[in-house]
Every structure is written in C-alpha cells, then in structure tokens.
Amino acid sequence: MRVEGTKELDAPRAVVWTVLNDPAQMAALMPGVESFQVSDERHWQAKVKIPLGLGGLKMTIDFEKLEETPPEFASLQAKGTGVGALLNMTTEFRLSEAGEKTSMAWAADVRIAGPVGSMGQRVLQPIVNQQVGNVLGALDAQVQKAKAAGS
Amino acid sequence: MLLREVEYACPDTVEEAIDLLAANDGARALAGGQTLINVMKARAAAPEVLVDLGRLAELRTIGFSSDGMLELGTMVTTAQLVASSEVDVARPVLAEVGATIADQQVRNRGTIGGNVCVNDPTNHFPPLLVALAATFTIRSASGERVVPADEFFLGVYLTAVGPGELLTKVSVPTRKPDSGDAIAGVTIGRHGTYIANATASVADGGVRVALGCVDAVPVRATAMEAALDGDFSESAVRAAAEGLGATLDPPSDVHASADYRRHLAEVSAVRAVLQAAERAKAGVT
Amino acid sequence: MSEPTSSRAVSVEVNGETYELEVPARRLLVHFLRDDLGLTGTHVGCDTGNCGACTVHLDGLAIKSCMMLAVQADGARLTTVEGLAADGELTALQQSFSDHHALQCGYCTPGMLMSATALLAQNPHPSEDEVRVALQGNICRCTGYVNIVDAVVAAGETR
C-alpha cells in the first residue's frame, strides 16, 4: 500500500532536516513507542505497541537509513516483526525551501504480511492513513519545538 | 481460534467495572464480544484483562431522558433494540438498521455500545448515529461527560472512550414530526457487510448525511448538506452530491477499489437523502 | 471488588444437567462444550464467527458459542443439539430435516437446527423469507439452503 503527500512545515529546511535525521526525535514522532535503541547512525530499533483500540499490536521494528542527500532527501527502511504480522515499510522524503517555510514531499510504501495483513485489509488502510496523520501532526509539533529551541 | 492467556473479571456494578478498567493497564471492557472475541481469536489484539459488563443490568435499559432523548444503555443488544417498542416510537430507523446487522445470533449477543466502541469502518451504527446527531455518555472515576457523535469516533477501533473510562449510554434525539431517516448502501451479499453506505436524516428542512466505509471514522458530507438547502427534489439532491466522491480517500480492497467506493458513496448519499426526504414527507421513518 | 483471574469456577446447566468446572478464562464456550463436556454435536466451521455451526441456545437465545468465553456462561442455561431430542424422539423439526433432505454431510446441521428451533419458538409459522433471515448466520456448503428452508417452513406448517 502506497501513501504519499506533501506537508508544509513552518520552519527553515535545516531545522526540519535535523529533526528528521535525529533518531531520538524521530522516536518521539512514532505512535506507541515503548523503547528505542540506536545501534549506529544508520541503524536503530524501536519496540512499539501500535495502538489499535482493542489492544495494541506489539512489534519490534528495525530501521535502516538507506540513502541521504542532506539537506533535501532521505530514505529509510523499517522492518517490523510481531506475532501475526510482519511490517515492511520504505519511506522517503524530499525537502524543498518555500520561503521561510519548508515543503516536504513524502511517500511510504507499507506492506503488512501475515495473518493480520490478510485479515485486516478493510481496516489497515484507514489505520495507516490515520497513523500517518498522527506522525505528520507530531512532526509539526516537534519541528516547532526545535525551531523554538534553536531561535 | 485459540485465545492468548487473558485475565477475566465480572463486576457487579458500573463503579466496580470502572475501577477495574482504571486499575489494570491493558484492560478492555467486554460487551457482547462479537468483534472483540474474534479479534482475540486471531491474536491480532490481546487485551491483558477483560472486564465483562454482562452482569450490569443498569446498562441494559432502554428509556427516555427528561429532555426526551431516547437512551440506550451500552449493553442493549441489537436484538433487544430491534424488538423495542420505545425505539419503534422514538427512532425506528435504529431498529431498521439493527435488523440488518450480521445475523440473528450476533444480534442476540452484540450490543450497541460494543458496535460503536469497536468502530470498525464497516459497522452500521457509527455512521447512523452521526447522522442522527446522537450523544455518548462516558463515565470514569472522575465523573461523567457527554460527547457528541461528531467527536466520538476517532479511528478504527478507537473512540473518545479513554483508558479507565466506560461508555454507559447512547442518547438519540427522538424523531420530530415531518422528519425522516434512511440508510442506503451496497453490501457483500444480501444483508451482508457494507462496502459503502450513507445515512441521511432530514428534519426541519435540513439534512445530516454521514458516510460509512470510506475512512477510519464516519464522514459527514457537509458540503452536500449545505448545498441542499431544503430542496430535496431528485435533481437537487443529485446536483448536491456531485463531486462528493472526489473529496474522499477511501480504502481499496478485494471488494471495491477506492474509485468504486467513491462512486458508491455518492450514489448511496443520493439514495439515502431521497428516501429520508420521502419519509419526512410521508410522516414515517 | 472481583479481581481479574486467568481461570474461574463455572456453573452451567446444559441440556438440563448442571456442570461445575474450573475453566481457563480464555477458553471459548464451544471448546468447553466439545472438549470439556464431550458434547461434540456442536461444531466448528470457521474461526471468525461467520458459519454458525457452533450455534447453541443461551437462556433460550441462539448464539454462536465460538464468540463467547466459557466463563461468560457462568450461571446460564444452555441447550445444544444433543438436548433437542432428549428422550430419543426426534422433534418435528429434526424429522422435517430428514423428510426434506435438508442435510447432506450433516456438519452444519446442528447449528441450523438450533437457529431454526429458536425461530420456531418465537414465530411458530414463519414464512420463507423469515426463515432465510433467521438462518443467515448459518452457512451450509452442501444444500444451497433449498431443502433446509423447505424443512423449516414445513415444520412450522405442521405445528
């Protein structure tokens, strides 16, 4: 399933880039993160409990940075394992300057394998859309925080 | 088919239920269980504690508030609602829709509270209750709050009911003279799961339209509502619905592409509004 | 306050007999009936509550025993297919199923009978449409429902 969009962020590109490339700040964006561990600058791991209302879906997600061209482009791969579900996601973003603001074109290819992927088709897309919405909302907040801290 | 280990409690009072929900991280209220048990069988979700509401008789009542709202306890079963004379008088569309939910066995166990709290995008009651401008009473140790339908549904399996809270009742405005409600949609098989649906409620020359199965939560067709402006002629309704599909970002699955869902949402909205208006004119809902 | 526990003593009346057992909280009612009580007439045909092969009566209402925990049935009165012809005499509905060839492999039959018995208790002379609505939650892969619907309508007509 591919989701994509463009998000305007009210901060200079450098600030946005820093937020997006700091694993610790990234962790704050993700839903249901219970613990977070950085292995090296290209690899990190998160244990999450994706909130699904009826009880969270626990997953361990390994992240790997695939490509980056500071300060405009990066791509990232995430592989998650949990009982009943396997998550494979590649995501990328491209930042461009829009005056004082930054425009972020993003895309994510999300694949969920396993029984949950097979069962939950009709609910997964809305869930993914919604989680993406949450992440973008959190990103906005995090960028504002970073901007405020930097200024 | 086989659940993960789970702890179970069966409280005798609402207060006790709320205490149990608050005291146990990962606790879920168990109402009819017609979705929750299934999700647990798949081990797609695994609450650590189930708080069974089965003995809470006070949540099984159907009645009226002092201001004339129809009040449905969270544990009112769909079958109970379908057979209720109060519902038949106050808001018959609830029974009409209830009678098409799943099957008789599920209607005998499934509850209105469970149906709305699950908020599966294909569930019948969430869009209906949005169209009917229902309110939801949520209780916690710190008291009671009332949430309007437009703010109740937050996501798939997610509602305004937070940890340590319990939905105790759903309140629906009783129908006014010259009002009409209707649901239209396309299902997988007859009386099956919805692929897309729309509910319309016409009253006082205005209309509320809510779409189901097109997003994580019911979607109000506000532009269409505004465009109608009291004219419920077929041409006006069709004109008002035009472009509605294009505003949606529905899921695509084995039963329907996103495009087909957009189309069905539009067709369903037209049909629901026309039928609701017809019923309003005829004085029946 | 009742504390959450992972197992619980359950007392149920099944087909007129009372059983008291300690049951794990996670055990489904259908497995309790089949594995713990040995009442294997109640069947499992799916894992999502769609097929209705596990239909039993809980305090007189038809329900799917795969969508309920055994502990939830504490204090309840249950009837399974074994309880229909308790004295060995087939009920009119059971006889009608045989007369109309309403069963082939017989796997869905217990659930069908329980749903139809509940219908006839409420509505002794159902129409074809009413029968179809009442049986919507029971899947049969053999008969195309033709003879099942006939059998239930006929059982209603002869009452």
Next chain:
Amino acid sequence: MTTTTAPTTATEQATTLQKGYVGQSVPRKEDRRLVQGQGTFFDDVRRHGMGYVHFVRSPYAHARIVSIDVSEALALEGVYGTITGDEVAIHTDPFFEMSVEPGSRIKDYALAVGKVRHMGEPVAAVCAATRELARDAADLVQVEYEPLDVVVDGEEALKDEVVLHDDAGSNVVWQGVFDWGDVDQALAEADHVVKIKKLHFHRFSSTPLECAGALVEYDKGTGEWTIHCNHQMPGVGAIWMAPALRTGIDRLRFVTQDIGGAFGNKICLHPQFVVLCLLARKLGRPVQWTEWRTDQHTANAHGNERTFLDVEVAVRSDGTMTGFKVKALDDCGAFPRYEPLGCIIWAQVTPGCYAWRNIRVDFTQVCTNKSPVSPNRGYSRMQHLWLTERIVDIVAAELGLDPVEVRKKNYVKAEQMPYETPNGCVYDSGDYARCLDLALELIGHDTIEERRAEAKGRGKLLGLGIGSTLDSGTNNFGQSQLLNPELQFSGNNEAATVKLDIFGEVVVTLGTVPQGQGHETTAAQVVADIIGCTPDQVNVRRGHDTWFNSSAGFSGTYASQFAFTGLGAVKGAAELLRDEMIKLASIVFGVPEDAVELADAQARLKENHEAAIPFMGLGAIVNANNAFLPPDFNPTLNHRYVCRPIFGVVDKEAKKGKLTLTYATQIHACVVEIDEETGEVEIVDYAAVDDCGIRINPQIVEGQVHGATAHAIGAVLHETFAYDEDGTLLTSNFYDYHVPHALDMPTLKTGAIESPSPVAPLGAKGMGEGGGGGIHCVCSAIQDALRPAGGAIVYDSHNPNHRVWEMLRDPEATRANVEVVSK
C-alpha cells in the same frame, strides 16, 4: 415452498427399467444420527494422552528459511515436542511427482525445506497438551526468513524471472499440445473467425464447512499408523504417503466416519498427515490436528486458476461452429501435488456440449507463489466448459445470433448418442436441446422481453443466461499417460462387500468415502432390491476403514463415480450373495435353484410363499449350523466384488481414448437484474435441469444439483481467492471470502429427464459435481443484461459488483478483447 420442482410435463421418465427401491426418494439412513448431533467427525475422536498439533506457518509468499529456533517453544510447560523441515527431510522422501520434466524434478516435502513458496506454508509443527498451548508454543518458534521476489501471476511465472523450485529450474510443471481434427483448415474455411484475446477463470474452492484434520496413532510394536481423518481418497493418499514414510501401504490404516463435506478439497492432505505420522512416532503418543478455516483458505486446496489466451473460433454463416483453438495457462500454485492431472482431466469434455470436430488446445501449467491447488468440484472440466460456454455467448453476441438457437444448432443431438468426441471419449446418452427447452420453460423464457422492459423502468438491466454443462463421471486413470507415458496408472476400480450374518443382518462395507452423498442409503436401496428386503434391513457401515472395509487402489469418493463404480461394486457383491443364498435355499428345500426367490427378507418357493426360510435361517445355517451341507458346497455369505469399469487403453500418440464413461447433463438458465448505478447483480429467476440417467434416489440427486448450483453462484458473484502482489491472500476467512448464505440464494427451480446410461451398471450416471453450470449461466446472463449498456464482454468467471460496475463504466475495455474477421 422454495423448490418449484418442474411441472410434471417437464419431468420425463425415460426409463423402462424396473424400479423397486432404486428410483425412489428413500429417506436417508444417515440422517437420524446427524440431526441429533450424534455423527462422529474426526475432531470428535479422543484418545488418552493425545497431543494437539499446531503448525507454524510462513507469513511470506516466497522466502528462504535462514533459521528455525524451537527452543523457547520446547521450554513451555505442556509442550510435548516439535518438528521442522530439516527433520522431515531426513526421515522422509519427497512425495512422488506425476509430471514429466521439468515438473518431475520438483521436491515436495511435508514441511518447507530450505524455502517457503506460499503464504501459510507449514514450516514447523508443535505438539502440546492442549489446543491453546500448542498455539502458544507455535507463536514462540522463531523463524528467520530472507524474503525473495514473488510471482503470483501465471503469465509472469512463465517468464521464469522468479523461479519457485530451483530443482526444476522453471516454473513450468507441464506443457503439451492437444490437436484433434484440423483446426487450421476449419479456420481457413470459416465464414467468420471470432477472436478472443483473453479469458480468465478465477481461483476459488468449495470450502467444505468441516476443515481438514486427523488424529494419528502409532503402534511401535508393528510400525502401523492409524489415521482417523477426513481424507476423501485414502487409496491414493496412501500411495503418496507410504513411500514418503518409507513404509508399506498396509502400515497406513485410514479410518473415516462422518465427513463434513469435501468436494475434492480433501484429497491432498498427505503433507500434513505425514507430519502427524512423524510426530506420533517421535513423541510416542496420539497426535491430533484440526485445520482452521484460515489455514484451509491459505494453504490447503484451491481450485485451478486458468487463463485462456488467443482463442480463435471458426463459424459458418449459418451459425455452425466448426472448431476452436486456444492457449490454456493453468496456475497450480506453489506445488503440483495432484497435478498435472488437471492438464488432461478437462479433455473428458473437450467439445463441451457441442458437435465441433476441430479443436487445438496448447496447454501449459505453471507454479506461482500461491496456495497449492487440489481437485475442486467440477475439477478441471468446469474451467474448460466455462470456456466453451463463453465462446458460444461471445460468438452469438458478436454475430448477432440468438444464444438459444446457436446452442441448439451446435449441440450434440440426441439421435447422435452415443457420440464419440474428437478425442475419442464417448458421450453415452443425453438430450441437451430438450433439457434446454425445459430450463427455458421453467424461467418463462417467452416473457423475457416484457420483463426486460419492466426492469428498465426500475433502473435495472435484465438479462437471460444459459449454462450448458456436462458432469463427466468415472475417471480413467489411463489419461495420466497422456501427460506422462511412463506412469503406471490406468483404468479404475472400486470395491464393496456384502454379507449375511448369523442373525440375518445384511451388512455392507464400501470402499468409498462418503461426505454427505448418502452412500449408506443408496447402497442399501440397491442391495435391498437385489436380495429382496427393505433398505432398513441393510446395514451399510459408516465411513471407510482401509483394514475392515474392502478397498481397491483407486478407492475414494471423487470424480462423480459412485453411481458407477461404488454402486457397481455393491451390485456385484449383492448379486454374488443373492446367488449363494438361492443356492443354499434350494439345497435346504431340495428344489432346483430356479424354483427359489428372495423376497420379504426370506428365501421362498416361487410357487408356495408359505415355504420360506427367513434371512436369519440362512445366516444361521452357514455361520452356525452347517454340518448337513453337502461337502462340495462351501458358502461364505460374505462377498467382495470389485467393479472395474472397462475403458480400453488410451492412444498416447493421438492423445485419444475413453477418459471417462458417463456424461450427465446439466442445463441451467437464469435471469439476472443489474443495478445500472451500482453494478449490483441480483439473480431473480433460476432453473437447473438435470439428466443423470437413472436416478437411484431422486431427492439425493436433486440435493446435489442444489448444492453444485450454490457453489457456482457463490463462485461467480462472491467467492475468490485474491492475492496482492506480495502473495498475501486477501480472502483468508469467511468475512472476505463470502460464501452464499440463505438470503443470497435465489429460489431454485429444478427439472429432470432420465436418459439411462447404456454403459453403467445401473443405468445411473455419476453426478454431483455439476460442471459449474451456474458460473456459465450467470456469466451469460450478465453479458446479456449489459448488452444495451455498451455491450461489455464478460471475460472473467468472477463478477462481483465492482467488476460489473467497471464493465458498465467502460465496456470498450472489454470489447477490445474481441475481434471478428469475416469473409
């Protein structure tokens, strides 16, 4: 009443054979236990100390297995043990493959070895004290996978860019050309050539309500396994399992009791059963496995998916069709298992119901990363018959001909029976045109245009459809030699025993494995007529037991053959018993044998009914009081008969032969309404007319017609095993795989004629599979309904709302598929 049985004018009894119990709707003997919940299905069997098995299954459609760690699972209290693919590879041999190269090089083990090839493929199994614990432990098995590229489309698989079986080196399982008559000449001489680029027959299966499973016991002392199960073809199951387990056939005892439907889907259970056998031996305890619905959908048995490419049909100006050619691409999923038999089984019905003589089929079968297939009601013929019916409707639509008239013009005629097809099969009897007339009468064909106009006023497009189909019965396994000349399979056989016990009980055992077809009842009817008693007096033992029932190499219930081979065996054994009973009585009476008759459960003098010996007397003499019998007469009152149908040998060069023996006809007609706005399809009228020769038990026959029709209606409108591009099955349960329920099924009208089979022992043809009549019929009706809305061509066998809507929205996209070249 929901069934409108055809009016008497529409039911014609063509038979002249004398009817006793045979031919009557005798109530079923099976029913009494089943309506009381007293049937015994495999999951009802319990053994002391048994362990429950749960399979660990692959979430990936294609991946290398890097490692499997079972230590955490083994550490869980109550876990008895585990097994992985590595152990399977040591303790068993790969299953026998029927194909030639490259398919023959495929290695298929009971668990994935080294690699997984479809979602849900078992990679390990856990055995524990309870069902719940087994699953808990399975969740603790750590499997590390390295995902590989996935191929889920047959045409893509042909490119071999992603190869499933490295040993084979190609995804092609089998490939060959069948060429009968001279299709090139037929096309050259045709007035019109109708070309269809692509038609697709989708994946679905009958999804029996009872899933698969077994309880397996191992006897350490004798090395024997007892498999309490619901396998529907134990004879062939054992042929797969015994060599894999490196044991003898008689070491595997299959026991079935009641079976909750099978429809072919319980033929390929040998991989799971071998795992159970290994676990039972390894753990020294009975082990039990119950498949779940999700497992059945993801990893047991799908019907064959088939794509038809580059169809060309030769048509004369008068509407006579003289031949067609096609490239058929069959997708068998991850492992061939019962395949490549599907690459030939369709040839039993090569010309469908039609008299065209020039046919070329270029047939290829490939593997993809999807569930393996298995025979499924109408196996392989249904796909091909759908093609022939699509051809007829497309030809009619494109040339402006009446679909009824085109059919009648091209049907094989009653007076041509028995009719030899271009590939040497013999259609034994039938009258297709008369069946069609009856079906059309039942749906009120004469008022169709008025109904069309009336529906239009309600925003509905109304259409009429016809499905002409054949149910070929009694498989000649010699057809496998047309795929692989080296195979040592041919003919067929089935066994039965009939005996008279000491107290006069008549006891029958069957080699067949019934799953709801009422064999206990129909066998009793046949025996009762032959030995002169009532069916109630005949005890037909439930189920199948390879040790205690007599069985033969091809024993089982499949391929619409019970009426021929199963009842043929019963008849043969009963006749042997009858003859012996008469001889015994003649000795007792001291009269010639022809003075004795069997009736009313007695042997009596024809001339003096008062002089009679009850069956009990006969049984007692032979079993307990035989001293007075003459020394040269040694009766057993216990007879086995093997019914061996006579096919002759197949011609491997010309690929011709009698691939099967009986051909039941089913002609369906229906009326659908399509919502112009939403594409929703509603079947508003439906009729099925059946001709299976003599009907042993008309009620049971009609029940089979109903059931087959329901499967077909489910398949055409709702049921599909759809995959995404990653090989994830999107319809793994009954939510998304919607099977028809009572509200979805239209009222079915049925009619019947009886054209007795000249070749079958009782004049009765195998039936029950139904040949997919409903699929052909509904496709035909949808195309007819869409005619005024742009004339879309129905190109797929699966037509849910969304596809019909797309055909309404963009009919040209489907019309681009078709071209007519006229002289």
